[in-house]
Amino acid sequence: MNIQAKIYDDRIIKGTLYKIGESKSILCSEEHDDGLDVFYSKIVLQRNQYAYYAHEYRSPIVNKENASMIDIFIIIVDEQQKKMKAFALDLKRNLFSIDTTKADMDNYRIIALNIEKFVKQVNDTHKYYHAIKVFLEDKIEEDEFSIALVTRNFDSDKIHTFLSKMQESKKNLPKGLVKKIRY
Numbered sequence: 806m807n808i809q810a811k812i813y814d815d816r817i818i819k820g821t822l823y824k825i826g827e828s829k830s831i832l833c834s835e836e837h838d839d840g841l842d843v844f845y846s847k848i849v850l851q852r853n854q855y856a857y858y859a860h861e862y863r864s865p866i867v868n869k870e871n872a873s874m875i876d877i878f879i880i881i882v883d884e885q886q887k888k889m890k891a892f893a894l895d896l897k898r899n900l901f902s903i904d905t906t907k908a909d910m911d912n913y914r915i916i917a918l919n920i921e922k923f924v925k926q927v928n929d930t931h932k933y934y935h936a937i938k939v940f941l942e943d944k945i946e947e948d949e950f951s952i953a954l955v956t957r958n959f960d961s962d963k964i965h966t967f968l969s970k971m972q973e974s975k976k977n978l979p980k981g982l983v984k985k986i987r988y
Contacts, residue, residue, distance in 0.1 A: 808940050810857055817860050825856040833860050833877055837898055844896055844955060846877055853885040864933045873926040880937060887946040889938065893930045895923060897956045927952050
């Protein structure tokens with residue numbers, strides 16, 4: 806069986822899975838109220854490798870209503886080495902756009918909703934990945950799935966401060982939330 810994917814022709818339509826046969830640099834842009842973010846995915850393929858690429862991919866068998874989509878989904882396949890590696894990248898303009906020095910419930914709710922949304926995006930993308938993996942199971946023996954957040958404003962001190970405050974007051978958080986946060 807073959808995976809239904811369009812051959813990449815230098816244009817990307819959101820939600821479409823593309824097959825790429827050679828190294829490429831693919832532009833992804835997202836509009837926001839205050840401007841445009843641009844991101845290039847540099848896909849480097851070796852001999853006998855190919856890739857699948859999608860921007861905001863959702864499997865066509867999944868209803869739009871409850872589906873979450875990650876911004877960039879890349880799978881590199883090497884049939885000769887029988888390996889497959891996937892990358893789920895989500896673009897975030899600001900990782901923390903709230904005052905992280907305060908440990909109050911309003912901040913926690915905002916962060917919790919963002920984390921919940923991201924976790925759903927990753928889980929749904931992981932399911933799409935497994936569906937593709939099933940079609941490649943006779944060609945692949947080893948696989949890997951990686952997740953990344955891409956942001957223009959990454960302040961590790963701010964993240965450390967906020968996570969420390971969350972740990973200190975975790976009794977006030979929804980059960981299990983702190984366990985889900987790792988970076």
